[in-house]
Amino acid sequence: MIESKQNHRVKRWKKLHKRKYRDQEGQALVEGWHSVEEVLKSDWHVNELIIKESIELPQIWKTYEHVVVTEDVFSELSQTETNQGIIAVVEQPQEQSIPTAPRKILCLDGIQDPGNLGTIIRSGLAFEIDLIVLGEGTVDVFNHKVIRATQGALFHMPVIRDEILNWIDYSKQHQIPVYATALDQQALPLHDVKGGNSYTVIMGNEGNGVRPELIQQADYSLYIPIASQSESLNVAIASSIVLYHFQQLT
Amino acid sequence: MIESKQNHRVKRWKKLHKRKYRDQEGQALVEGWHSVEEVLKSDWHVNELIIKESIELPQIWKTYEHVVVTEDVFSELSQTETNQGIIAVVEQPQEQSIPTAPRKILCLDGIQDPGNLGTIIRSGLAFEIDLIVLGEGTVDVFNHKVIRATQGALFHMPVIRDEILNWIDYSKQHQIPVYATALDQQALPLHDVKGGNSYTVIMGNEGNGVRPELIQQADYSLYIPIASQSESLNVAIASSIVLYHFQQLT
Numbered sequence: 285m286i287e288s289k290q291n292h293r294v295k296r297w298k299k300l301h302k303r304k305y306r307d308q309e310g311q312a313l314v315e316g317w318h319s320v321e322e323v324l325k326s327d328w329h330v331n332e333l334i335i336k337e338s339i340e341l342p343q344i345w346k347t348y349e350h351v352v353v354t355e356d357v358f359s360e361l362s363q364t365e366t367n368q369g370i371i372a373v374v375e376q377p378q379e380q381s382i383p384t385a386p387r388k389i390l391c392l393d394g395i396q397d398p399g400n401l402g403t404i405i406r407s408g409l410a411f412e413i414d415l416i417v418l419g420e421g422t423v424d425v426f427n428h429k430v431i432r433a434t435q436g437a438l439f440h441m442p443v444i445r446d447e448i449l450n451w452i453d454y455s456k457q458h459q460i461p462v463y464a465t466a467l468d469q470q471a472l473p474l475h476d477v478k479g480g481n482s483y484t485v486i487m488g489n490e491g492n493g494v495r496p497e498l499i500q501q502a503d504y505s506l507y508i509p510i511a512s513q514s515e516s517l518n519v520a521i522a523s524s525i526v527l528y529h530f531q532q533l534t
Numbered sequence: 535m536i537e538s539k540q541n542h543r544v545k546r547w548k549k550l551h552k553r554k555y556r557d558q559e560g561q562a563l564v565e566g567w568h569s570v571e572e573v574l575k576s577d578w579h580v581n582e583l584i585i586k587e588s589i590e591l592p593q594i595w596k597t598y599e600h601v602v603v604t605e606d607v608f609s610e611l612s613q614t615e616t617n618q619g620i621i622a623v624v625e626q627p628q629e630q631s632i633p634t635a636p637r638k639i640l641c642l643d644g645i646q647d648p649g650n651l652g653t654i655i656r657s658g659l660a661f662e663i664d665l666i667v668l669g670e671g672t673v674d675v676f677n678h679k680v681i682r683a684t685q686g687a688l689f690h691m692p693v694i695r696d697e698i699l700n701w702i703d704y705s706k707q708h709q710i711p712v713y714a715t716a717l718d719q720q721a722l723p724l725h726d727v728k729g730g731n732s733y734t735v736i737m738g739n740e741g742n743g744v745r746p747e748l749i750q751q752a753d754y755s756l757y758i759p760i761a762s763q764s765e766s767l768n769v770a771i772a773s774s775i776v777l778y779h780f781q782q783l784t
Binding site for chain 1: 649659661771774
């Protein structure tokens with residue numbers, strides 16, 4: 285049992301709270317029973333489980349490398365208000381896990397709120413998206429709040445960080461129509477958008493929407509009609525409604 | 535300028551962080567520029583604005599009763615990590631502000647996450663719901679996280695706390711069909727649900743869904759088809775997709 289916060293493994297794990305170190309080490313922390321259960325069921329590589337001393341690890345999980353730590357040490361590592369006493373240290377999946385020929389792609393242009401990103405990933409899995417591309421300015425997908433909001437969906441959904449323009453190019457080469465959400469003159473109301481078996485959808489930042497240079501490159505722009513009294517929809521809501529609509533058309 | 539945290543007004547405002555006192559006083563705090571701007575534009579009654587000393591109040595807002603407080607006192611009152619220096623003390627709207635004959639009603643059975651409730655209210659306004667009914671076990675609508683997540687929509691959307699059964703009865707009396715989300719044998723996939731100009735939709739708790747006794751009272755149960763790999767949708771997402779669907783049918 286690890287009893288000291290100064291232990292070198294504890295210090296190394298704690299560094300994973302920061303994006304810089306997560307990227308450097310290619311690792312991340314996954315916290316809580318439900319998320320850990322989901323990551324163990326997935327093809328992600330789990331390096332070890334960190335367990336609080338008062339927690340009884342289920343028998344079947346004991347086959348995994350696990351380390352028991354004191355309450356105090358666990359509190360140092362936990363990123364939740366009331367922790368459940370379990371954290372998995374996982375490897376970030378590598379680029380080779382991208383599907384070979386994605387035909388339903390969701391590109392996110394600068395989503396900043398971790399809860400929004402996590403919820404969008406959860407909806408992406410539900411509505412059968414093949415690949416999610418996180419453009420510049422999007423919050424880190426290995427942020428603990430993002431992981432929690434995905435409710436395990438992250439471990440079953442290919443997500444990469446890349447220039448969105450690359451995926452507009454890919455879509456054009458593969459005859460996949462590209463749709464961006466926008467409020468311009470040419471934008472189509474969502475219900476008039478006729479889709480098919482393949483589509484690339486671009487959703488934008490909470491405050492500013494999709495960048496104009498991306499909208500220009502898209503084949504179509506679309507919007508969700510809302511009441512005049514209403515300013516806008518939350519971006520996770522808007523993304524999910526668009527994905528639901530396209531899923532209905534396949 | 536108020537300089538002491540012991541000032542009786544400061545103590546009274548701070549009590550409004552707790553639901554018990556909010557209900558007792560019939561008041562609530564609305565924090566941040568965007569939310570304050572929205573509440574001032576609405577028909578809610580604003581008692582006073584609390585301003586941090588370093589903040590310049592826009593000229594047009596100076597007609598409102600406003601109180602300047604020190605940085606220290608403001609931090610005591612603020613419920614955000616990085617405050618914007620402005621809080622409105624508002625009266626909770628009274629029951630008489632319920633629309634007289636609502637025909638598009640959303641009932642929430644035990645929504646616990648403040649972000650979810652706020653986002654649902656925002657979508658309710660966007661998709662022209664007349665009334666939102668918060669059943670037992672639903673988080674307080676005057677919770678600061680709920681207010682923030684509504685992005686101002688709360689001030690334009692009638693929301694009441696009541697027994698959902700009362701609104702099922704109301705709906706039956708007024709020939710308004712009642713739909714509950716459920717995963718039972720009879721549930722209809724959302725795309726097969728044909729709506730009309732009036733509907734009552736019941737959405738349930740994050741973990742447990744709608745209570746069986748309410749599902750039994752509903753005219754129809756429905757579900758949103760999702761990929762087999764996916765466990766479920768976030769409840770704010772599910773609610774918004776259902777409201778979008780019904781709005782398309784009117």
